[in-house]
Amino acid sequence: MAKLAFLGLGVMGYPMAGHLRAAGHEVTVYNRSPAKAAAWVAQHGGASAPTPREAARGAEFVLACVGNDDDLRSVCLGAEGAFSGMGQGAVFVDHTTVSAAVTRELAEAAAAAGNGYVDAPVSGGQAGAENGQLSVMCGGGQADFDRAAPVIAAYAKICRLMGEVGAGQMTKMCNQIAIAGLVQALSESLAFARKAGLDVEKVVEVISQGAAGSWQMANRHKTMAAGAFEHGFAVDWMRKDLAICLAAADEVGASMPVTALVDQFYKEVQGMGGGRWDTSSLIARLTR
Structure with a gap:
């Protein structure tokens, strides 16, 4: 001890x-x-x-x-x-x-x-x-x-x-980059299902068992569909992290067009008053 x-x-x-x-x-x-x-x-x-x-x-x-x-x-x-x-x-x-x-x-x-x-x-x-x-x-x-x-x-x-020192932070950037893209894709999938007149729960039940399955889908689809965004990491903090990601990408010469775009989508969510909503709130800009 x-x-x-x-x-x-x-x-x-x-x-x-x-x-x-x-x-x-x-x-x-x-x-x-x-x-x-x-x-x-x-x-x-x-x-x-x-x-x-x-x-x-x-x-x-x-x-x-x-x-x-x-x-x-x-x-x-x-x-x-x-x-x-x-x-x-x-x-x-x-x-x-x-x-x-x-x-x-x-x-x-x-x-x-x-x-x-x-x-x-x-x-x-x-x-x-x-x-x-x-x-x-x-x-x-x-x-x-x-x-x-x-x-x-x-x-x-x-x-x-x-x-070496700094490698942990760079790995965390990989994590945030992956999450940003996944949540945006899941948001578009759920919004599409709703607009197409499908039963969102049935859609998720089927596609989550295949290649589309993810932690985000399993743990956030219900709250996303309900418009409940009080279940995790806040948009304000995610934008802070994505700013670090984009700066690091410039430093190492990595191209991250999807991450840059999703960062702007989170900016829209902030403009909707959702700075303290969790990161799954990307769906809100598609369903308003």
Whole structure:
């Protein structure tokens, strides 16, 4: 069992930190809103700290799951940042989906202080976090990964080292690119079925058993057909991720016309007031 700090108690971080505590680790949490940290401690035990620096003091591992590049920098750097509280030899594990550029920047800062760094974005959504069934894609040195993997196992269905620092974030981009295209195709399929006068449930029952089947179809077709979009990752966050994808595509010279188009469709959904709807809400622009 290890002494840990966990920074960020949103819809993903809150249950992830809970799994770490349930696994027997000594966990100190930090959240920008102290009330959320207090609620977590009341539910799970452990302790909270007023700053990332205080949370990280004495921790063998510091884990973070925050919002974006700037949020991650703010909890890592500066006088009250986690890096200023970490002792030499600790490992920072970042579960946030951020750019590979900020990942490399922070990994260099961690290394300069004598600490390890693993970028470890996750996939599986809120349900995956709550059930401890996340897919975790990691970048970093083998030794740092080998140390961190048993800790991450508390909430992981699969955890793999994909390459050097930044490789985890690039793999997460592959995940988001695939999801964007799948959800758009599923949205068009369901909208077409409805306009053609077909029974959507019967259509899905048949085609889901063939080559068209997917996790999105199995888990989202009912809520999509019902126009219920409160079941997962928000459109605002998906657009943040797709912006990272498109920037990375320019960096590596990849062509992603479908991803660029779906990003604009999500922009339309935001214009409809759906910024906090889940990503399956792409169907809303086809059925309004």
